[in-house]
Amino acid sequence: MSKRRLGPCITFFPQPTTLVASRAADGRVNVMTASWVGLVSKTPPTLGVSLHHGRLTYAQITASGSFTVNLVPVPLAVAADYCGLVSGRDQDKAAVAGLTLVPADLVAAPLVAEAPLNVECRLAGEVELGDYRLLLGEIVQIHALEKAFRADGTLDAAILNPLVYLGGIREYWSLGERKGVAYKDGKALLR
Amino acid sequence: MSKRRLGPCITFFPQPTTLVASRAADGRVNVMTASWVGLVSKTPPTLGVSLHHGRLTYAQITASGSFTVNLVPVPLAVAADYCGLVSGRDQDKAAVAGLTLVPADLVAAPLVAEAPLNVECRLAGEVELGDYRLLLGEIVQIHALEKAFRADGTLDAAILNPLVYLGGIREYWSLGERKGVAYKDGKALLR
Numbered sequence: 001m002s003k004r005r006l007g008p009c010i011t012f013f014p015q016p017t018t019l020v021a022s023r024a025a026d027g028r029v030n031v032m033t034a035s036w037v038g039l040v041s042k043t044p045p046t047l048g049v050s051l052h053h054g055r056l057t058y059a060q061i062t063a064s065g066s067f068t069v070n071l072v073p074v075p076l077a078v079a080a081d082y083c084g085l086v087s088g089r090d091q092d093k094a095a096v097a098g099l100t101l102v103p104a105d106l107v108a109a110p111l112v113a114e115a116p117l118n119v120e121c122r123l124a125g126e127v128e129l130g131d132y133r134l135l136l137g138e139i140v141q142i143h144a145l146e147k148a149f150r151a152d153g154t155l156d157a158a159i160l161n162p163l164v165y166l167g168g169i170r171e172y173w174s175l176g177e178r179k180g181v182a183y184k185d186g187k188a189l190l191r
Numbered sequence: 192m193s194k195r196r197l198g199p200c201i202t203f204f205p206q207p208t209t210l211v212a213s214r215a216a217d218g219r220v221n222v223m224t225a226s227w228v229g230l231v232s233k234t235p236p237t238l239g240v241s242l243h244h245g246r247l248t249y250a251q252i253t254a255s256g257s258f259t260v261n262l263v264p265v266p267l268a269v270a271a272d273y274c275g276l277v278s279g280r281d282q283d284k285a286a287v288a289g290l291t292l293v294p295a296d297l298v299a300a301p302l303v304a305e306a307p308l309n310v311e312c313r314l315a316g317e318v319e320l321g322d323y324r325l326l327l328g329e330i331v332q333i334h335a336l337e338k339a340f341r342a343d344g345t346l347d348a349a350i351l352n353p354l355v356y357l358g359g360i361r362e363y364w365s366l367g368e369r370k371g372v373a374y375k376d377g378k379a380l381l382r
Contacts, residue, residue, distance in 0.1 A: 081377030186272030
């Protein structure tokens with residue numbers, strides 16, 4: 001298949017669309033849109049979030065030692081995009097975007113109630129990467145939307161309805177159809 | 192919205208489905224399925240890939256100093272799932288899965304021809320996280336499917352057709368519809 005070279009750049013996807021919430025010492029909360037978020041360990045469960053060192057969120061997380069990662073559902077696309085456009089130093093983004101903040105179980109940072117999945121993290125480490133900082137967060141609690149659970153305890157992704165971010169081309173997409181089951185479909189090729 | 196607590200775990204998504212390719216000193220190539228992959232810096236462009244330290248791919252990347260990340264399109268779901276089920280120590284996974292390996296421009300690791308996006312990385316660092324290792328790869332070249340480019344030079348995500356992985360619930364999904372444009376739609380909330 002013929003390809004076009006893009007050089008060194010950051011065209012890469014799909015990625016999650018999330019809102020990272022943090023709380024300052026004075027109680028003030030900031031909510032920042034982030035797609036550079038992903039799992040990095042299972043021992044213990046750990047998320048990595050990378051962001052520019054000049055961000056208010058970076059200052060608040062490193063000072064407070066915690067953050068939450070809140071999954072953005074499709075209907076919250078405009079609110080999430082707004083939370084990536086302005087700084088919490090200038091506006092109370094959660095208020096402007098109409099987001100409801102509720103207390104977490106185990107960390108100071110709040111949860112975004114409208115998110116179908118909330119991940120509570122304790123800051124466990126930091127890696128310097130040029131102008132960016134990869135913050136490592138040990139996952140201490142996860143909350144999932146009750147109505148997305150089927151009777152057998154599994155989660156229905158269509159009800160969670162996560163907004164997918166396509167980096168480089170800067171687009172938000174919904175999920176389409178389930179195309180397979182992991183750790184199962186590939187067995188067809190086992191010899 | 193009512194939520195159910197999951198405790199500390201790794202239920203988190205959407206994530207990319209990728210094939211990480213690496214080459215041993217003897218020329219042998221291994222291809223491993225990975226969804227714990229994401230951007231971590233723009234200065235310089237850098238990807239992070241986290242994997243268990245016992246993986247053949249970990250040994251080959253740290254010995255050779257390079258890897259490639261190859262985006263899995265929807266039609267390759269079964270092949271990709273297979274490449275996550277078995278070890279390259281036991282089978283020549285690319286051959287069994289019918290994947291075509293072609294030389295990269297700047298690194299020893301090969302590209303998977305069937306992938307609509309290929310990212311060439313030079314190993315730039317490593318972070319120990321329990322039993323896992325986060326490998327930091329400086330992006331030195333990206334290749335994108337020629338036929339996915341529109342006349343104006345933008346990329347059509349529907350033609351790239353990436354397979355989205357939903358971690359925790361272990362499902363593969365396609366993209367649905369474009370729901371928004373980043374760094375633009377949120378301006379509706381600017382005051």
